[in-house]
Structure formats: structure tokens, C-alpha cells
Amino acid sequence: MTAALPPITPRPRRRGRNVWVNLLGLFVFAIAAFPVYWMVLTSFRRGVDVQKATPQFLPSPGTLNNYRKVFKRDFFWTAVKNSLTVTLIVLVAALFVAFLAAVAVSRFRFRGRRAFVIAILIVQMVPAEALIIALFRILDGWDLINSIIGLSLTYLAFVLPFTIWTLRGFVANVPKELEEAAMTDGSSRMRAFMTITLPLVAPGLVATGVFAFIQAWNEFIFALVVMNKPDKQTLPVWLQAFNEGAKGTDWGGVMAGSTLMAIPVVIFFLLVQRRVVGGLTAGAVKG
């Protein structure tokens, strides 16, 4: 080795350790981010390049053909439309219903309050996967198979516990005194609530709304069972059908589909994750 020795620093040992820590950091970053990078990269690759014996890790002159193919594929736009419709219904309904419940639980003391909160916590843990069978039979009985309404209702029930739980924390964090001050100034309770509390809770509504959006947008299993006609598929079910149909021959197309499905989620998620994370461990929440 003829390379020049590094200049001696006042704390060489610490320096040396930092290099290892940083290398480890890079390694973790690479493992975490690589699959996402690989997805995007593959989605812009030509078929011949995807099937090369030696993979190329850096972006190369690519193509938009995979995306064109996805856009032209049967039922893609129907799936986008279905996903958007279900997601919007769930988002609006969940926010409205959860907000009312959150206000009730965090602003009032009443008989059954504690029981309700505990029920919410328990219900949140019921594995949806176990309920598919029964929900399918029920929705079938109500003629709500392959129905946007049926799927939305199902999703609504599954996001409500968490949205109520999270919003409850946000509402509780707005001091009641603020509202009361407005009320002594002559505002009605409703008015005080609308002008004081609601704006302060707005960030919480955004965060929980995005959570509901992501859940409904990503959900796969229920959509798979409940929406079994091609023109009723949501985006994840459409993507899986594409994936199964391609049988490992059209990775460029499948990755383009995955990228399109993931983009809105990744963006929304990065925007709000800070606000929602606390809800799960509830460290920040006080009733």
C-alpha cells in the first residue's frame, strides 16, 4: 500500500469508529432503499435489458414503453377509478365518523366511555384476515359483492378504530379552556367548537385522513375476495392479476404497475408519518 497515511487527528480512535458506523449506516440505507430503487429502475428498462444475464445497477437509456403498456392494459383505468372512489368514500366517511366519536371520548365524561375506548383497542387487533369468510357471506346476503359500497363499508370498519384512537389524542390536546373562553364571550358551544377547536385539530384530521387513504388504497385481501369481477377490481387486485398473468416474463410492465400504485402512497406517507407514528404506541396521547 503506497497511499498516503491520513493526517493524524486529535482523536483517531473515535474517527475510526465513526467510519464503521457510517459504513453500517450506508449498508442499512442500501438494503432498505434498494428494492424501491430496483422497482423504479426496472420499470424504465427495455425488455431485452431486463432479461440480461448481468444486471445493470445504474440507470441506462430507458424507455417509457412499460408505462404505455400499463396504461393501455385492460381495466387499468377502471381499477384506478375504483380505487380512487373507494378511497375517497372511506377517507371522508372515516374522518367524519371518527371525529364525532373522538370528540365524544375526549370531551365528555360519561358512562361507558372507558368501555368504548377499550373496545376500540381490542377491535383494532382483530385480524381482518380471519373475518373475510364471514364478511363475504354477509355481503353476499346483502347483494353487496362487487359493490363499491360494500367494499367501502368494510374498509371503513377496519380503519375506524385507529382513526378514532388517533383523533382522540389530537382533540384532547386542544385545551378545553380555549373553547370555554370563546363561550363566555358569547359564542354558542357549537360555534366555539367550529371556530376554535376544529382549526386546531385540522393537522390531526389531515394525518388521520391520509392514514385512511393509505389503508384503503393498499388493501388487497378483501378486494380480492369481494371484488371478483375484472371491471370491479381495485388497483392492488389488478396488479396481482397482471403479475400472475405475466408469469415472470414482463417484469418491466409489472414494475411499472407497482411504481404507479406506490407513488401516491409514498408521497402521502412521507408527508404525514410524523403525526401518525405516535398513535400506535400512544405515548403522546392523553385522554
Added chain:
Amino acid sequence: MEHADGITPRRRRVRPLPYVLLVPATAILGLMLGYPILRLVTLSLQKFGLKQQFGAAADWVGLKNFRSIFADAEFWMVLRRTVVFCAVNVVLTMVLGLAIAVLLKRLGSKMRLLVTLGLMLAWSMPALASTVIWQWIFDTQYGIANWALGRQGESWLSNPLTFYFVATIIVVWMGIPFIAFTLYAGLTQIPDEMMEAASIDGARPWQRFRDIVIPSLKPLLLILTSLSVLWDFRVFTQVYVLQRAGGITRDTNLLGVYAYRTSFGGNHFDKGAAIAIVMVTITVLLTVFYLRSMTKQEEL
């Protein structure tokens, strides 16, 4: 309610408003969660196969469905597999998550931002998209994993053991970010003075980790482990998609997928429901444990 202590009549009156506010939430949860749970119980106590799907009356059969699944060796196999899969995934997620949390604490602010960004990307990916990506990485013909390991045409999904290896990578990859971030937040709560005092007293890094960090994080570790157990016990999407890609289902079923296949594939909604009941029961027991560790943390 007793009012012997002379509470004024105004306070005694039940205010209807909070109950009114709870009506929509209760209605939806009751209809779409409560009722299905009830229906699951009734299904599991009936005979419900192909005929009943087309309108034949469902007879009550008592615990016959449970007896029949408990007598089935495959059920026990799947249950054992599910428990082992869950345990392996939880341990890996927690250990690696804690290690990354400690790493985040050690890193400078720029590197920390970079690692955080990477973890966020992994965390935000939809489960289905993640599974499809990893399926591509482990593709038999053109997958990058085979290239990197120098194995040509290795078919990862057609052998149960390598199948679970891939499934575990996906589940752990998706699960780590939340654990790492939460534990990192917990680590930043440990006062620096405490660590400094310990190192002045001559505690080695490992001793500080064992005697200060772990005890301080214990409540958090408990909650996160319980949550991970609950989540990894119900893994479905990853296994389902990999099964569709790999072709073997019988040897790779986990409880959730098994219940699904028994119902929709085998048209035995009754037995499927019984399996699902077992799954719910185990989950509820685990949840009680989770809630107990959580309610110790805060007042409801």
C-alpha cells in the same frame, strides 16, 4: 347509580350528546366488525358447504367442525408453522430494529437523514407492491438474487424452506422501519447525563446498553413485541402472492391463508370459519397481553 352523597340533580341527568356522537361509529363497527365475528361463530357451528352457498338450509352441527379440524394433522402442522414463522419474524424484526435504532443514535445528522429516508421508503411501500418487487428480485430466471449468489435457475419459491426465507425477508424488511423509528424515539428520551455518568463510572458500552438502555426501553420493547406478534401472526398477502408465483400451497400455508383456502378453494366455509375462530381466539389472548402492557403506560 346511587346518589346518597347529595349530588345536585343537574349532575345526575344523563347528557345524551356524547352518546349521539358515538352512534355512527358504533353502528358501523357493530355492523361490519361485530356482526361478522358473530357470523363467524355461527358459521363454525353449522354445516356450510357448496349446497348451502346456493341457498340450502344450514344445519346446526355443534362443535363438529372444530372436532374435524382438530383431528386433522394438516391443521396442527399449519398452526405450528404459523407460530414458528411468527416467532422467527418477530425476533428478527425486533433485534434488527433495535440495532438500527442504536445505529441511528450513533450517526451524524446527515447520515441519519439518509438512513431515515431509506427506511421511510421501505415502510411506505404497499404490501402488495413490496411482495411483487421481492418476487422479482428472487425471480428464477432473471432475478438479481440468483445473479448475486451465482446460482443459475435456483427456484426459491418451490421449496418450503427457501419460500419462507423469501417471505421472511419481505415481512422483516417491511416491519423494521416502524420498530427502528419508535425505538430511536425511545432512545432519545434517555438522558445523556445518565449515559455519561455510567461511562465515568467505568461502564463498558455493552454494560451501558444492558443496564441502562434495555431497562429504559423495556416498556416500549414490550409493546412493540406484542404488536409485532399480532401483525406477523396474521401475515397473508405476502404468502398468498408468493404461493401464486411458486405453485406450492399445501406446504407453505399459514393459518390465515389456510382458512381462506379451506373456505374459498375447498368450499368448506364451516371448517374455514372454525380455523378463523382459532386464529381470532389466539389473537384476542395476545391482545389482552398487549393491552395490559399498554394500559400500564398510560391512563385510558
